[in-house]
Amino acid sequence: MGLTGEGGVEGASAALTVIAGALSDLVIGLAIAYRPTSRYGLYAAIAISFTYAIIGTILVPRLWADSLGPMLKIWPIIILHFVGLAVLDDR
Secondary structure, eight states: OHHHHHTTOOTHHHHHHHHHHHHHHHHHHHHHHSGGGHHHHHHHHHHHHHHHHHHHHHHOGGGGTSTTOHHHHHHHHHHHHHHHHHHGGGO
16 A cells, blocks of 8 residues: 555555455466466466556556565566466476
8 A cells, every 4th residue: 555655546546456456366366276277367467467567667666676676576476477387288
């Protein structure tokens, strides 16, 4: 909520954004865990990771300056999602 406020999104919009992001992460995680929907979940995880990177860059660009910041952690996560897609048929 603090970062959304720093980016200019406050009040009910900020709360709705945070809750929607958390719920989408949970749904995507469950989709990845369930074998028949794993591929769709991984595609959704990649898409939402890029979305987080874009929105975070627009709202709070200073997050890129932090060496252990949330924006830098997105890239290894995206790579791991692609690895998950590559080995999906073997698991």
